[in-house]
Amino acid sequence: MICTAHILAHKINNFLTSQALAHCNMELPQINQVHRLLIAFLLFLLATLVLSFPFEPPGNVRQWHMTSDVKEVAGKSYDYIIVGGGTCGCPLAATLSEKFSVLLVERGGSPYGNPLVIERRNYGIPLLETDKYMSVAQSFISQDGVGNVRGRVLGGSSAINGGFYSRASEEFVCRAGWDKKLVKEAYEWVESKVVFPPFYLSPWQSVAEFSILEAGVLPYNGFSLEHIKGTKISGSVFDEFGKRHTSADLLNAGNPKNLTVLINTTVKRILFHHNSYRNETRAKGISFMQSNSTLDEAHEAYIKEVQNSSSRGDVILAAGALGSPQLLLLSGIGPKEQLRRFNISLVRDIEGIGKGMQDNPCIAVLVDSKPQDRLPDPPQIAGITDDYKIIVEASILPLSSNSTRVNVAAKIAMPTSKGALHLNNTDPRLNPSVRFNYLASENDMEECVKMTKLLDRIARSKSIAFFLGESRQEKLTSADVDLRNFCKKNVRTIYHYHGGCTVGSVVDEHYKVYGLKGLRILDGSTFSESPGTNPMATLLMLGRYQGLKILSERNAVSDSNAKDKTK
Ligand SMILES: Cc1cc2nc3c(=O)[nH]c(=O)nc-3n(C[C@H](O)[C@H](O)[C@H](O)COP(=O)(O)OP(=O)(O)OC[C@H]3O[C@@H](n4cnc5c(N)ncnc54)[C@H](O)[C@@H]3O)c2cc1C
Ligand SMILES: *[C@@H]1O[C@H](CO)[C@@H](O)[C@H](O)[C@H]1NC(C)=O
Ligand SMILES: *[C@@H]1O[C@H](CO)[C@@H](O)[C@H](O)[C@H]1NC(C)=O
Ligand SMILES: *[C@@H]1O[C@H](CO)[C@@H](O)[C@H](O)[C@H]1NC(C)=O
Ligand SMILES: *[C@@H]1O[C@H](CO)[C@@H](O)[C@H](O)[C@H]1NC(C)=O
Ligand SMILES: *[C@@H]1O[C@H](CO)[C@@H](O)[C@H](O)[C@H]1NC(C)=O
Ligand SMILES: *[C@@H]1O[C@H](CO)[C@@H](O)[C@H](O)[C@H]1NC(C)=O
Ligand SMILES: *[C@@H]1O[C@H](CO)[C@@H](O)[C@H](O)[C@H]1NC(C)=O
Ligand SMILES: *[C@@H]1O[C@H](CO)[C@@H](O)[C@H](O)[C@H]1NC(C)=O
Numbered sequence: 001m002i003c004t005a006h007i008l009a010h011k012i013n014n015f016l017t018s019q020a021l022a023h024c025n026m027e028l029p030q031i032n033q034v035h036r037l038l039i040a041f042l043l044f045l046l047a048t049l050v051l052s053f054p055f056e057p058p059g060n061v062r063q064w065h066m067t068s069d070v071k072e073v074a075g076k077s078y079d080y081i082i083v084g085g086g087t088c089g090c091p092l093a094a095t096l097s098e099k100f101s102v103l104l105v106e107r108g109g110s111p112y113g114n115p116l117v118i119e120r121r122n123y124g125i126p127l128l129e130t131d132k133y134m135s136v137a138q139s140f141i142s143q144d145g146v147g148n149v150r151g152r153v154l155g156g157s158s159a160i161n162g163g164f165y166s167r168a169s170e171e172f173v174c175r176a177g178w179d180k181k182l183v184k185e186a187y188e189w190v191e192s193k194v195v196f197p198p199f200y201l202s203p204w205q206s207v208a209e210f211s212i213l214e215a216g217v218l219p220y221n222g223f224s225l226e227h228i229k230g231t232k233i234s235g236s237v238f239d240e241f242g243k244r245h246t247s248a249d250l251l252n253a254g255n256p257k258n259l260t261v262l263i264n265t266t267v268k269r270i271l272f273h274h275n276s277y278r279n280e281t282r283a284k285g286i287s288f289m290q291s292n293s294t295l296d297e298a299h300e301a302y303i304k305e306v307q308n309s310s311s312r313g314d315v316i317l318a319a320g321a322l323g324s325p326q327l328l329l330l331s332g333i334g335p336k337e338q339l340r341r342f343n344i345s346l347v348r349d350i351e352g353i354g355k356g357m358q359d360n361p362c363i364a365v366l367v368d369s370k371p372q373d374r375l376p377d378p379p380q381i382a383g384i385t386d387d388y389k390i391i392v393e394a395s396i397l398p399l400s401s402n403s404t405r406v407n408v409a410a411k412i413a414m415p416t417s418k419g420a421l422h423l424n425n426t427d428p429r430l431n432p433s434v435r436f437n438y439l440a441s442e443n444d445m446e447e448c449v450k451m452t453k454l455l456d457r458i459a460r461s462k463s464i465a466f467f468l469g470e471s472r473q474e475k476l477t478s479a480d481v482d483l484r485n486f487c488k489k490n491v492r493t494i495y496h497y498h499g500g501c502t503v504g505s506v507v508d509e510h511y512k513v514y515g516l517k518g519l520r521i522l523d524g525s526t527f528s529e530s531p532g533t534n535p536m537a538t539l540l541m542l543g544r545y546q547g548l549k550i551l552s553e554r555n556a557v558s559d560s561n562a563k564d565k566t567k
Helices: 002-024 028-051 089-096 170-176 181-195 203-214 247-253 319-332 338-340 442-459 464-470 482-490 535-564
Strands: 064-066 081-085 104-106 137-141 147-151 218-225 232-234 259-262 264-274 280-290 299-303 315-319 356-357 362-366 382-383 388-398 404-411 419-422 434-435 519-521
Touching: 002 264, 081 280, 081 299, 089 104, 089 247, 089 259, 089 404, 089 535, 147 319, 170 181, 181 247, 181 535, 203 232, 203 382, 203 388, 203 404, 203 442, 203 464, 247 535, 264 319, 280 315, 315 319, 319 419, 362 482, 382 464, 388 442, 442 482
Parallel strands: 064 259, 081 104, 081 315, 104 259, 218 232, 315 519
Antiparallel strands: 137 147, 232 382, 264 280, 280 299, 356 419, 362 404, 382 388, 388 404, 419 434
């Protein structure tokens, strides 16, 4: 308790220093507003203290078994095999292991002990240090010509991302048809383990917050995990010691005796069994290889046989928006012409695989005129316009190991343009081809123009001018710039890409692949829209939520089997 109080006192000190910095630079017109905000924020901090926000020291002891020895797993059977130890895969594995044996397979290495992943001061550095097969971030360039990355490490993209945590809007949860109460419980489960309140708001985040308010994104909401209009401070997976908590930390909540985590292992394809008597095709296991090996290496693991096949476990793909459709195609599931082109024998023709790929278009403005050596600074605040269509965030991103630039970025929350994913080769470790068709629809182009005007107001704000000094402030546009053209040339990603195996097209509402038994998908590939806000929170929640659903489904099945027996 003394220790906690001490840490909190320390945090408040830091916070005050940062506010003071921001504050000193403000001139009179802002001062009233700043004062009110400051007081509101301090009250919030006090409330947090009193309510004692769940506080967990970092470095929970890991008890589950992690190995990179493929031979340890080869030939074995499990109730569930989860492909992809990412944002959604880890909470799912932890939850299913409460009652069943689970194998979680991840192509990347361990996040533990890797400063590129764990240290907040290295935010953004993994994106600069990519290689073809092993780096924790795997880069790809969409066919639109926009550079992008995917996580390749246990923890998935939650191990390389901005760590910004914000729940989906109520409308999103409603449209998804999820159980509101269970959704709340699942969010809270995640938040009690890997999400931290902003004990410390960095000087740049404070300034960005004021600049967004100055540009009229109101009201000011203080700290909130909810997706609400106005300007707010959200949660983060970085704790007060500057350490990142990836989704892999959620594995600590599972049953370590029934959880095997196989890392540095790439799944090559799903294995199927066709029962011609019943005319049904069931996923019976996976084929995999060491990620650093040659493509001819192949080992297998299986789904455990049970007497009653209707209560058997599943192979669950959680390989992300690029990984899951790619793996289905490599396994013979997908549009048949495409499979034929790569000589992959057809298991099932499902037209929707690889369709509906979307990325939220983003415009980012660098507001300082040249690189500095400030520390990288992940996003903590968000400005959400009153129609919920534009979301503004700010960060400091590294350009190299010793130079950074300060930026403000905005994304279109609900774009309508869609693209598609295709195989590019048959190596499961390499990227498929994907096109997002950024700004192809008139709606998206109009939103982009609006978004750019808003960013321009923010970039010209007094708050930012005071922070950087007028001469260092980069002005985005002059009045005569053609903003549509500007958008076309400058559109980029904010890394919230999704789709490829969407609900209703490839999977049903239980995330089961249509027409096949024993195969589910749970990750960003199932989203036909991003959850308005940044997707990580909702993907973490979804892993827990669907894990609980599967447990209760199977409880119901075993209860009815037990009843049958006693009859
Ligand atoms: C740079 C960046 C910054 C971002 N910032 C934020 C942010 O601040 N806030 C936010 O909410 N969202 C953010 N996002 C988005 C968010 O992180 C992703 O949408 C989310 O993590 C995706 O989760 P997922 O479970 O769908 O996939 P992932 O988390 O990517 O997991 C997929 C996993 O599957 C593994 N895999 C793939 N293929 C195979 C295979 N064949 N065999 C074995 N394993 C395989 C991958 O290695 C990976 O670990 C960011 C994303 C990026 C990339
Ligand atoms: C592991 O899961 C199996 C179901 O496959 C269950 O019967 C067993 O009790 C579990 N073991 C432990 C140690 O929890
Ligand atoms: C996994 O691969 C990475 C990258 O090659 C390597 O550094 C790490 O040691 C491997 N992990 C294990 C447990 O073998
Ligand atoms: C078997 O199932 C497939 C897919 O549902 C269907 O197309 C096919 O006609 C069925 N075959 C028989 C013999 O019923
Ligand atoms: C792959 O990495 C493992 C350690 O993770 C190592 O033992 C093995 O020799 C490597 N294989 C190749 C082909 O480099
Ligand atoms: C597919 O098989 C045909 C005939 O065996 C071969 O000519 C062709 O090169 C193969 N295509 C690919 C992409 O492997
Ligand atoms: C960064 O390091 C490089 C090489 O070590 C050096 O040339 C450069 O001046 C440094 N940049 C800054 C901003 O410190
Ligand atoms: C594979 O990717 C390369 C590089 O992006 C591209 O030139 C080529 O057309 C792609 N091939 C297919 C079949 O998608
Ligand atoms: C298998 O389980 C299902 C679902 O509970 C049940 O309807 C069926 O009767 C069971 N079959 C056998 C052979 O026990």
